Amino acid sequence: MAASIGKSCTRTILVHFAHEHTDFRIPELQSILGLFHIEATVPKECLKEAHIKCKESFKYQVTSFNKKLNKERKLQIIEDLPHETLAFEGPVDLKNPQHEYHIIEDYGSLLGQPTEAPQQVYFAKWIADGQREKINEFHLQKRHFIANTSMDAGLSMVMSNLGQVQSGTLIFDPFVGSGSLLVSAAAQGAFVMARPSRANVKQRSDDESVRANLRQYGLESHYIDILVADSSRVNMWREQPLFHSIITDPPYGIREGAKRIEKSEKHIAQRTEYHLSDIFMDLLNFAARYLTLNGRLEGMSDAELHVDHFQESTFRDMYFKESNL
Amino acid sequence: MKLLTHNMLTSNIIKGVSKGFPLKIVASKVEEKEVDFVPEFTARMIPKIDWPALRQAAADLGKPDNLPENVVEKYEENEEFLKKTHHVLMELEVLEGELICPETGRKFPVSNGIPNMLLREDEV
Numbered sequence: 299m300a301a302s303i304g305k306s307c308t309r310t311i312l313v314h315f316a317h318e319h320t321d322f323r324i325p326e327l328q329s330i331l332g333l334f335h336i337e338a339t340v341p342k343e344c345l346k347e348a349h350i351k352c353k354e355s356f357k358y359q360v361t362s363f364n365k366k367l368n369k370e371r372k373l374q375i376i377e378d379l380p381h382e383t384l385a386f387e388g389p390v391d392l393k394n395p396q397h398e399y400h401i402i403e404d405y406g407s408l409l410g411q412p413t414e415a416p417q418q419v420y421f422a423k424w425i426a427d428g429q430r431e432k433i434n435e436f437h438l439q440k441r442h443f444i445a446n447t448s449m450d451a452g453l454s455m456v457m458s459n460l461g462q463v464q465s466g467t468l469i470f471d472p473f474v475g476s477g478s479l480l481v482s483a484a485a486q487g488a489f490v491m492a493r494p495s496r497a498n499v500k501q502r503s504d505d506e507s508v509r510a511n512l513r514q515y516g517l518e519s520h521y522i523d524i525l526v527a528d529s530s531r532v533n534m535w536r537e538q539p540l541f542h543s544i545i546t547d548p549p550y551g552i553r554e555g556a557k558r559i560e561k562s563e564k565h566i567a568q569r570t571e572y573h574l575s576d577i578f579m580d581l582l583n584f585a586a587r588y589l590t591l592n593g594r595l596e597g598m599s600d601a602e603l604h605v606d607h608f609q610e611s612t613f614r615d616m617y618f619k620e621s622n623l
Numbered sequence: 624m625k626l627l628t629h630n631m632l633t634s635n636i637i638k639g640v641s642k643g644f645p646l647k648i649v650a651s652k653v654e655e656k657e658v659d660f661v662p663e664f665t666a667r668m669i670p671k672i673d674w675p676a677l678r679q680a681a682a683d684l685g686k687p688d689n690l691p692e693n694v695v696e697k698y699e700e701n702e703e704f705l706k707k708t709h710h711v712l713m714e715l716e717v718l719e720g721e722l723i724c725p726e727t728g729r730k731f732p733v734s735n736g737i738p739n740m741l742l743r744e745d746e747v
């Protein structure tokens with residue numbers, strides 16, 4: 299539920315995460331820290347001393363993880379605080395406090411029963427909220443054009459962060475589909491290019507496009523182009539460092555079969571199976587040619603994501619049923 | 624297709640083609656569309672641009688590019704130059720037309736603004 303990052307011994311920050319995509323947490327945090335050139339260690343130890351004297355108005359706030367606490371209990375926790383030791387000099391203001399101090403009680407892993415007593419109690423000053431509301435803002439349910447493998451908004455943002463997508467850079471998705479990854483990259487201020495498969499382009503009308511999806515969020519200016527091409531042809535561009543990040547969700551196994559064009563006996567364009575190992579090889583070759591120095595290649599494979607994709611496709615089934623698509 | 628994309632694209636994917644650049648543009652429908660100007664992005668793209676090819680592409684579209692013969696010095700600080708470059712790179716779009724390989728004459732169609740670089744199996 300929480301990780302504390304500390305810079306030397308001068309500042310310690312408690313980060314309270316949503317309990318989701320737990321494997322990506324530390325790598326994502328480290329990517330973001332790297333993006334802003336912040337050197338920080340991410341220790342396993344929790345913070346010990348975190349109280350600040352202050353004359354401005356404040357309030358206490360109790361939150362808990364893996365257990366609901368009722369009002370009375372929360373009040374009790376606040377009353378039980380060592381008020382003499384804390385000795386805040388400012389007035390309490392419940393509506394508009396200048397500072398919020400959080401008491402966070404951790405009742406163990408989400409998968410298990412809540413423990414009787416909290417396993418950890420944190421006391422920390424609130425600095426900022428995360429941007430989880432962006433997941434709603436960019437939710438697929440409200441997305442103009444979605445395909446049956448559209449990546450959900452939360453994971454798309456995680457991927458942008460892992461790929462260290464920055465404002466004013468050029469990003470490429472070689473397996474674009476409906477462009478969810480590019481929507482989140484453009485929302486970070488990046489400019490986006492992509493390669494769909496032919497099927498994707500032909501079936502869709504004008505307003506059912508990656509471009510229309512960006513337009514929906516006022517991000518059309520961040521759209522550069524999409525090109526129909528075969529992703530196994532890696533030498534389509536002038537060879538130079540071009541893309542700052544390549545973020546992609548390649549077609550694989552259960553989700554979507556990949557196709558590429560190869561020679562055949564019969565002299566007709568032949569779409570053959572495109573194996574995962576070849577996809578990764580082509581991606582690596584592509585990245586080696588066109589990524590800028592320190593650029594990132596970020597790919598999703600479903601081994602790590604079994605549960606999420608299951609949930610996502612269940613959601614999609616419901617969505618298609620309800621909207622009679 | 625924006626001219627930024629065109630400036631990066633080659634026909635090297637065709638068997639036997641070695642440079643494949645620049646692709647000649649024959650456009651039947653071109654559009655000018657305003658795009659937000661982000662100077663840091665334009666400045667970042669300039670070192671990657673093949674400048675003569677960019678000017679030639681604008682000429683192929685029948686658009687006066689107003690660009691100087693060469694990239695100016697200290698272009699990062701030259702807003703006027705960056706704006707002109709932004710216009711040519713980002714605001715001119717080929718909606719319908721063809722891209723022609725300089726070595727083989729192979730034509731790649733652009734339709735609905737999307738270039739199609741797929742090859743037939745005898746070309747790969």
Ligand SMILES: C[S@@+](CC[C@H](N)C(=O)[O-])C[C@H]1O[C@@H](n2cnc3c(N)ncnc32)[C@H](O)[C@@H]1O
Nearest residue numbers: 448449473475476477478495529547549556557
């Ligand atoms: C897992 S989906 C990506 C979904 C995308 N992230 C989204 O949010 O819509 C993989 C995509 O790769 C495309 N594809 C399959 N083979 C391809 C190829 N050889 N070249 C380019 N795209 C291909 C598929 O049509 C599909 O849209």
